[in-house]
Amino acid sequence: MSIPADLRQSRPTISFEFFPPATPAGAETLWDAIRRLERVQPDFVSVTYGAGGTTQDRTVAVTERIAQETTLTAMAHLTCVGASVAQLRRVVGQYAAVGIRNILALRGDPPRGGDGRWVAHPEGLSRAEDLVALIKTLGDFTVGVAAFPDIHPESAGFDNDVEVLVRKADAGADLAVTQMVFDADSYLRLRDAVAARRDLPVAPGLMPVTNLKQIARMSELMGTPLPQPVVRRLTAVEGDPEAVRRVGVEIATELARRMLDEGAPGLHFITMNHSGATLEAFGNLGLAAVR
Template structure:
């Protein structure tokens, strides 16, 4: 693709920054690159079903250690070319030199992708293992933000942690790391999943107290299976709220009741978040559409408000 064509494509692609600045409530969906052909078919079924809801944007995750790098780029490129959706590409620093990172940024630019979510990423194999910087790479997410900013006209998002990042020694230091990412050039943030509205609101208050007004979009995942509770703790590094765990334990024997409770809780929490001024909701879908559609449809009147 010629640079001229890439520039013309980029000029037509909206950025998350612009979409948030419009003042409308944002709602978006997160997908991950599948590892099998059947998973690929499931992913595109979910994408097509959720496309009809006209989300503000959709994001595609990037596996630990860059394990799904090529699939992420392929999916984001296809989203940009074959759908009406605005794609956001997750992008990590794990196991990548600065040269490789710049090459990948160029691939996104060549696909007409202007929106990148910059996260340092987890070590391959063991997400809780020791972080080891690539000898020719970058150390922190804020360095990755600067690298993307230097590469061209991109809209850059970062991650936020309502509980705190598992590697942060304290909530206070985690807040400081987040503000540094924003001051490095981040346009917005998306939180890791959480299950109490208060956790998001406390994060927002801490960030505001530091003089930072970067929009923070809450990331929400409805609990549809009892096993999701343990998985959420592994993925987020945050303990599942004990009072909510007891509600799920009471119906753990009934998969239908677990799903109903999960959707009910997600709707209640999202309504609180929107009432408290959250700029929107980012739904973590695990490449399924049904539960997300149910939550979204229950929220539709609130999502339409400004």
């Protein structure tokens, strides 16, 4: 079945997110994680796309290898940053040429090192909904989009975020995946507001914390606030890396249970190219028995 069809089944879907490695050692770590996570038969996996297309070739290569050498269904990310429409068409063509029919369409964040403002390529696109519409004209693709339970950093507020997600659905988006969630209520509020207007499955993103400094940096970059109860639990054990990992997995498990109990269609694990913590959270949820 297609990814959107999977998300509409009675059982929750499971998906994993990877990023293209920059070194041979990183590639070894990534492929070890992919092989371990493949055993639990996720519904799909996604591969991120660096700001300004900085990992374009590596993203295509990793996604192609996943599609050709594993049993996994692959979804490739694509952003508007620094790209003309002609360049975006070429990348979509590259994906299609290697059999990739699932794309996560993103506007993308401003490149690092600038003044923080997002500026479209003079011959490019300025909104994710425009990228969705473009991809849909290029073939029979399943298109996913991003959702922001904790308010996009450039948004006027929650209602604006809902409206943007509805417009993405109107442009042809088949599903949405959220930024990493640390507050189940924020996810459920967004999910319910969108469901009242459109039939768009919204899967929450989960990241089992294994490194406190790393998650604080990611939170800052993504504009995703860490709730104080989460911060207190992690900082209470910050001097003990194993304890941080244990508490991080506990928090991810608790969030996942709550959201699944409230009807989340699936869970999207941000793995950071490691399998251990993700597999622990997956095992804690007892999902292996229903795969």
